[in-house]
Amino acid sequence: MSWPKAVQDIIDEFQDIEDQFERLEVLMDFSEEVDELPVSEWNENNLVKGCQSIAHVVVVVNDGIVHMKSAADAKMVQGLQGILSIAVNGSTIQQVLDLTPDFAEEAGILNSLTPSRSNGFRTMFDMIQREVREAI
């Protein structure tokens, strides 16, 4: 499967890492990539359900271009949000809807996470696509 270049770069970066500790460090580095949602804007509507830690995601569509703001209390969860931000931000609605969550598996990101965390990733991914679909 071919991915957008930004996503392919992430997959390549993770696939090059052999050490698990290093892989998680890189994942946490991605937490810097989020457009941070201030705590004052955290609410029940943007809470990611099914995630063990506290995570919030807001998706805005302006002139057909998607942008997400997010934050989480665990750095690895925010790292996952950072990766999603790179995949999503600046893309068109159709590009976001064409995206499938298995890029994270291909990168080996999810293999290293607990099922609950993987589900959290899926929940965030589904949440983004749902909101984008609603914006059509």
Next chain:
Amino acid sequence: MGDSMKHDFPIFSRLINGRPLVYLDNAATTQKPSCVIDAMSHYYSSSNANVHRAVHTLAGEATEGYERCRTLLKQMFNSNYAVITSGTTEAINLVSHAWGSHNLKAGDVVVLTEMEHHSDIVPWQMLAEKTAIELRYVPVENGELDMDAFEVALVGAKLVCMVHTSNVLGIRNPVEEVISKSHSAGARVLLDAAQAVPHESINFHELGADFMAFSAHKMCGPTGIGALLVSDEAFSEMEPFMGGGDMIETVTLEGSTYQTNEHRFEAGTPRIAEGFGWAAALEWLSSVDLESHHERLLKIANRVADQLREKGMTVYSSLRPGDAAVVSFTHPTIHPEDFARLLDAQGIAVRTGHHCAQPLMQKLGISGTIRASFYLYNDDQDADIFLSGIDRVLEAMA
């Protein structure tokens, strides 16, 4: 000491993320020695049959092997009754249905504590919804039960349900005092001993509790099996809860009569392979000097706790003599899940989260902790690897 014992446990030969496994999630479940795995495999490969029914050879072997588990439980814990359940949770639910439903009525008081595992809270809340019993919770102050508040709560109580040793903090409650005061007040006592039996030899009869629930898997036995020990008096007050095969004497279309021994609470085909496995675990444990290991592990846990404090962590366990070797801690800024994941990357298994004790977490004002819990096979080297692993996490997150 712990290292030589690891040879009995096949799991310690595997690597986790390229590192030897340092397993410190023993309060969740312990690893299994070869004899337990072999006993279960032996049952399936050589003696597989249903129990208590047929007269053929395999049925006889299966019944004997399964019932040996019960016999060992009765001997080890000095109890006339050992009902075999799926674990601590089912044992407590069994008390709520088989005893609670028949001996408690609207307005009767059940005393619980803020330190309980969800499995010793939810069954009573469910019963309260059905029968309007009153639940009173003994508060926890500075990680310990408020015994003055306990005495106030005890007035008029019919049942006291208490965790013997906390799964979150490792704290051993003053159960002897609780039992004595509860009985003087006319209340029966149920102990959740899931975290206690792996660490201390308990003489159920001498201790004097009415019910004691625990699980095999926290004491080197298989998952899916546990027990409820019941005093003679309390046993006579229990009525069958689940109906089905194995628990009856006679069945006619008009009605049934029930067995009079523990089988009356064990409807259906039981956990036979698990019974074989647990019997092997109980025998293996009886060859271990629990008390001296407990002392050794508590020393290790105290050393770990001291060093964690020096590294800036808040430690919630007090680790006094008698407490379980459980170190529950938090870091001021690093999320417990990030911490645990980075430890796992180094082959170190710890637990994070609320440990199925949300009311206690609320009382401590935190959402969760990181918990390192030590057991028989753990040694000083495990503690050293754990502490170096912590240092690596702190460096990475600095």
